[in-house]
Amino acid sequence: MSEKVVIGLEVHCQLTSLKTKLFCSCPSNYRGREPNTLVCPTCLGLPGSLPVLNQKALEYGLMVALALNCKIPKRTMFFRKNYFYPDMAKNFQISMFDRAGGAPLGYDGYVTLAVGGTQKLVRIRRVHLEEDPGRLVYPGTIDTAPYTLVDYNRHGVALVEVVTEPDFESPKEARAFLQKLRSILEHLGVFDGGLEGAMRCDANISIAGGARVEVKNIGSFKDVERALTFEIMRQKQLLAKKVAVVRETRHWDGERRITVSLRTKEEEYDYRYFPEPDLVPVEITEEMLDQIKARLPELPDARQKRFVSQYGLPGYDAMVLTSDKALADFFEKAVAAYGKPKVVSNWLMSDVLRCLNEYNLEIWESKLTPEHLVEMLKLIDEGVISGKIAKNILWDMVSSGKSPKQIVEERGLTRIADEEYLRKLVDEVFKENPKAVEDALSDEKAIHFLVGQLMKKTRGRADPQLANKIIREKLASK
Amino acid sequence: MGGAKLHAHHVAELVRRGDLSAYEHVCQILEKIERIEDKVRAYITLIPDIALEKAKEVDRKVEKGKRLGKLAGVVLAIKDVISTKGIPTTCGSLMLQDYIPPYDATAVERAVAEDAIIIGKTNMDEFAMGSTTENSAFGPTFNPWDLSRVPGGSSGGSAAALAAGEADISLGSDTGGSVRCPASFCGVVGLKPTYGLVSRYGLIAYANSLEQIGPLTLCVRDCALLMEVVSGHDPRDSTSIPTEPKKYQDVLEKGVEGLRIGVPEEMIGEGVDPLVAKEVWRAVDTLSELGAVCEETSLPSLEYSLAAYYVIAMSEASSNLARYDGVRYGFRAPDEGMDWSSAYSKTRRLGFGPEVRRRILLGTYALSAGYFDKYYLKAMKVRTLIKRDFDEAFKRFDVLASPTMPILPPKIGEKVADPLSMYMCDIDTVPANLAGIPSISVPCGLVDGLPVGFQAMAPPLGEELLLRVGYALESQVRLYERIPVV
Amino acid sequence: MRVLVLGEERSRIKLIDEETVRHVAWLARLEVLDDEVEGFVEQFNRILDYFRKLDEAETEDVEPTFHVLNLVNVFREDEPFPPISPQEALKNAPKSERGFFKAPKMV
Numbered sequence A: 001m002s003e004k005v006v007i008g009l010e011v012h013c014q015l016t017s018l019k020t021k022l023f024c025s026c027p028s029n030y031r032g033r034e035p036n037t038l039v040c041p042t043c044l045g046l047p048g049s050l051p052v053l054n055q056k057a058l059e060y061g062l063m064v065a066l067a068l069n070c071k072i073p074k075r076t077m078f079f080r081k082n083y084f085y086p087d088m089a090k091n092f093q094i095s096m097f098d099r100a101g102g103a104p105l106g107y108d109g110y111v112t113l114a115v116g117g118t119q120k121l122v123r124i125r126r127v128h129l130e131e132d133p134g135r136l137v138y139p140g141t142i143d144t145a146p147y148t149l150v151d152y153n154r155h156g157v158a159l160v161e162v163v164t165e166p167d168f169e170s171p172k173e174a175r176a177f178l179q180k181l182r183s184i185l186e187h188l189g190v191f192d193g194g195l196e197g198a199m200r201c202d203a204n205i206s207i208a209g210g211a212r213v214e215v216k217n218i219g220s221f222k223d224v225e226r227a228l229t230f231e232i233m234r235q236k237q238l239l240a241k242k243v244a245v246v247r248e249t250r251h252w253d254g255e256r257r258i259t260v261s262l263r264t265k266e267e268e269y270d271y272r273y274f275p276e277p278d279l280v281p282v283e284i285t286e287e288m289l290d291q292i293k294a295r296l297p298e299l300p301d302a303r304q305k306r307f308v309s310q311y312g313l314p315g316y317d318a319m320v321l322t323s324d325k326a327l328a329d330f331f332e333k334a335v336a337a338y339g340k341p342k343v344v345s346n347w348l349m350s351d352v353l354r355c356l357n358e359y360n361l362e363i364w365e366s367k368l369t370p371e372h373l374v375e376m377l378k379l380i381d382e383g384v385i386s387g388k389i390a391k392n393i394l395w396d397m398v399s400s401g402k403s404p405k406q407i408v409e410e411r412g413l414t415r416i417a418d419e420e421y422l423r424k425l426v427d428e429v430f431k432e433n434p435k436a437v438e439d440a441l442s443d444e445k446a447i448h449f450l451v452g453q454l455m456k457k458t459r460g461r462a463d464p465q466l467a468n469k470i471i472r473e474k475l476a477s478k
Numbered sequence B: 001m002g003g004a005k006l007h008a009h010h011v012a013e014l015v016r017r018g019d020l021s022a023y024e025h026v027c028q029i030l031e032k033i034e035r036i037e038d039k040v041r042a043y044i045t046l047i048p049d050i051a052l053e054k055a056k057e058v059d060r061k062v063e064k065g066k067r068l069g070k071l072a073g074v075v076l077a078i079k080d081v082i083s084t085k086g087i088p089t090t091c092g093s094l095m096l097q098d099y100i101p102p103y104d105a106t107a108v109e110r111a112v113a114e115d116a117i118i119i120g121k122t123n124m125d126e127f128a129m130g131s132t133t134e135n136s137a138f139g140p141t142f143n144p145w146d147l148s149r150v151p152g153g154s155s156g157g158s159a160a161a162l163a164a165g166e167a168d169i170s171l172g173s174d175t176g177g178s179v180r181c182p183a184s185f186c187g188v189v190g191l192k193p194t195y196g197l198v199s200r201y202g203l204i205a206y207a208n209s210l211e212q213i214g215p216l217t218l219c220v221r222d223c224a225l226l227m228e229v230v231s232g233h234d235p236r237d238s239t240s241i242p243t244e245p246k247k248y249q250d251v252l253e254k255g256v257e258g259l260r261i262g263v264p265e266e267m268i269g270e271g272v273d274p275l276v277a278k279e280v281w282r283a284v285d286t287l288s289e290l291g292a293v294c295e296e297t298s299l300p301s302l303e304y305s306l307a308a309y310y311v312i313a314m315s316e317a318s319s320n321l322a323r324y325d326g327v328r329y330g331f332r333a334p335d336e337g338m339d340w341s342s343a344y345s346k347t348r349r350l351g352f353g354p355e356v357r358r359r360i361l362l363g364t365y366a367l368s369a370g371y372f373d374k375y376y377l378k379a380m381k382v383r384t385l386i387k388r389d390f391d392e393a394f395k396r397f398d399v400l401a402s403p404t405m406p407i408l409p410p411k412i413g414e415k416v417a418d419p420l421s422m423y424m425c426d427i428d429t430v431p432a433n434l435a436g437i438p439s440i441s442v443p444c445g446l447v448d449g450l451p452v453g454f455q456a457m458a459p460p461l462g463e464e465l466l467l468r469v470g471y472a473l474e475s476q477v478r479l480y481e482r483i484p485v486v
Numbered sequence C: 001m002r003v004l005v006l007g008e009e010r011s012r013i014k015l016i017d018e019e020t021v022r023h024v025a026w027l028a029r030l031e032v033l034d035d036e037v038e039g040f041v042e043q044f045n046r047i048l049d050y051f052r053k054l055d056e057a058e059t060e061d062v063e064p065t066f067h068v069l070n071l072v073n074v075f076r077e078d079e080p081f082p083p084i085s086p087q088e089a090l091k092n093a094p095k096s097e098r099g100f101f102k103a104p105k106m107v
């Protein structure tokens, strides 16, 4: 069962920072809108309508290509990719092509990926711009619905397509790549990966001894691992039963978490690419590129290095923090207000991430703010709460968005530093544990046990230094 | 004017001066339509009520002394391939029988802004594919000069409407001669502008890299007038040339003295009806007498132009017409229980006529895996050769001249059975579309009572030259005085 | 070289066959009835045979003219324009439901 798995990805990312679609002036913020309310003759594919290229989209596309270390052509054109599908308004998609005078916006690029402690180079085959198809709604499931409903609000939204070489060997690597890609796009400011469906991908999977299978419609990078794992299982089972894996396209059904066959090889597409006659060629001048390069912001790899040099973080911490722009921003805000980068990083890397994971939230979705985290750290420093209590209230901070002070107050969690009260409690502890008191006179370990008992009685709220001091005094006076 | 028919520039002037009521004028044309449309069948859709309303509006403007547009009161017939907001736009196809565009083509918008009055949408070969207007889902149009003959195509309805006095002026479209061919067969003027001079926004695409909207008019001055209105940059069409419209009427009387006119032997030799050739040579002589220097020349690569044209046109058409699937608009076959793929196939078989199906299939084939280089790419390279030949020729000549059509208007039904022989009729018109250059057809004579068209071609944006040549020729031939009253 | 010559010979006889016509019809989602196939094959062969004229043209080192104009870099600003109303959008649809266009079933 250790057949070599080879995976390549085709990732479609909406340029969500654009105000309008790729080839028409319809607003592109289609989420949550009534169907077919953001359409015009062009994106409905009405007869006689024409496309006009959104300049910003071209700039963003070039930014992405540059950020993925791609080569940039001097001149390119848009092509028509001809195929029929009910989510298409024209039954061709305006896209890019690498033959017949065409070129993608970027080609031969790479991204570095940290895999199991080593750096892996993922080759980027091409980056190009194309239009998003419409949205299909199936009453029921795709293979049983009696008809299909179509909403063209999304149709024509600018997509940047990133195609990798088949460089991934596991679903985990594929997911890590998508995470990295998202972070890069978010750092560029062209993309908000938190928006539903903003990043979708198709995957090519082949297992030694099988055939190349394409899985379409993978809706998020959480799903990519599931879809690929399912598909690999399916193929391995077939191979184990000596059944041939057919070359085909399958559809990922995210709800049922399975892949379904949609087309077989006989129906393989023949896209009949040819240059889009309704658009003129694009010339990418040195000047244009220089301007874009000058505006490129700091990207995750550079930021990671800076986190190491500026904050003295371990490389691993810097990598994890910068793999998510929101997390990296959170970290820097907290450090700006609090200092002590290592402390902030430790909290983020362990407790905060664990907590977010548990709630299945991303940092920007949670109610935790850098200000609240800093406030919590200060409460620890001031001795108002213990670290243990801090870990406890963090969950509340993440889910309710309340400030740590408010939580501590409401739940009466401030540290007990009242010496008289603690002395009374120590007396109780001594009475309840005579054997330990006896031992403590000669054995340091027993002292720890007594302190622990006191902490238990106060649910961790006793000031540990004070508790130590009182217990030692009482023992000394015995 | 022969007492028969006012030209558009006359109408506009009379209406502006208050000497002609737009309402009266529209009524007269409607009466004419009432009388003869049964025989000519130039229109797919007529909108008399809307036209009369608009005419009243124009008359009110005159009364109130408001500024009036260049086409004040001019009755405009629009080929049914050009989108008109709220008015059915069928493309001569069952597929779009009930389609009503929610927007106006730029050319329409501009004409209406100049107070033109839309009277209706004219018949055409389905999706502009044809040279006879017989490939219309709504039946053929008949040539007003001889009702047993075709009016040419694909803008046959527009040319016939003008010749029959059913409109003052018309907008057609020309992909491989679709304005010039019917202009020639119906004895009117037709211009295919430089590619990019008139916005294609709203023109339902047949072959985008070749086609232009162009005027069909009764005389060359009307042609210049309409070009002043519809040409010029449009930001909604990426292939629109960033240029302001010129004052085309101002150059008409400049004459042809000293103009160098070349006649490519490839366009007037083999395959051209000798009677047609004779009329065209006579026109060349006329221009010489007026001071032009005329000479035979050769553009060798023109022999490939027809094949190149059809490969390009069919390929682009196969993609352009993919959108007609019965989901967003247009005809939809009963598809109960069918999956989308079978449903689309059935809708498209029943919605498209035979010529359209033929071109979609051939175009799909020409673009399909393994054939792109052999057909589409090769044709686009040949296009470069043709363009080069024109560039060379225009170093020596200001204008190139030829017959518009190699034959006289055929009888109805004569060409339907044999697609290839119909394609051959476009031999002299397609080169201008391939090269993107402007080309005009002006009536130059009659053979057996049937009009013959003289074609002139100029370098890109050389419309003024063509209008000068056309005007000079027209003032000698004066064929418009003999347009039949059916 | 010999293979090329053979290929040419064969294609001169018949450029397109029934199977190809059916495949192309499928690509174009344009049904061709059984009794039409033969007619198409015949017509297409005649027309394609005429297109062979192009083979005679010498186009080595000739760039294709995809765009006859020399225009490049025609753009639009990223500024929104009001869309058309959903009523207008759906007005021409043969079938619609709750603001959606209604397409045939998928499988």
Ligand SMILES: [Zn+2]
Binding pocket: A021, A024, A025, A026, A038, A039, A040, A041, A042, A043, A044, A156
């Ligand atoms: Zn739109």
